[in-house]
Amino acid sequence: MEITVCVGSTCYLKGSYNIINRLTELIKENNLEDKVVIKGACCLGNCCRPVSIKIDDGPVLSVDESSLEKFFKEQVIDKLNK
Numbered sequence: 001m002e003i004t005v006c007v008g009s010t011c012y013l014k015g016s017y018n019i020i021n022r023l024t025e026l027i028k029e030n031n032l033e034d035k036v037v038i039k040g041a042c043c044l045g046n047c048c049r050p051v052s053i054k055i056d057d058g059p060v061l062s063v064d065e066s067s068l069e070k071f072f073k074e075q076v077i078d079k080l081n082k
């Protein structure tokens, strides 16, 4: 699974590097290092929302620090367990 986090200027200002750091921790905590990779991307075209994020070729979603853990559980862990 590939998680793409936007590091374009708007998302950067909204904290995309904090999101990447926390995602990296969550991946380690769940021992998913061999299943999930994080990539950066320049502007996913959804700048008016919080930090843009995408799983594989899925739709562009958005997360902030308070919704990241829920996002990780629903979009990453639950999907990997399917």
Ligand code: FES
Pocket: 006, 007, 008, 009, 010, 011, 012, 042, 043, 044, 045, 046, 047, 048, 052
């Ligand atoms: S800068 Fe992230 S969607 Fe545009």
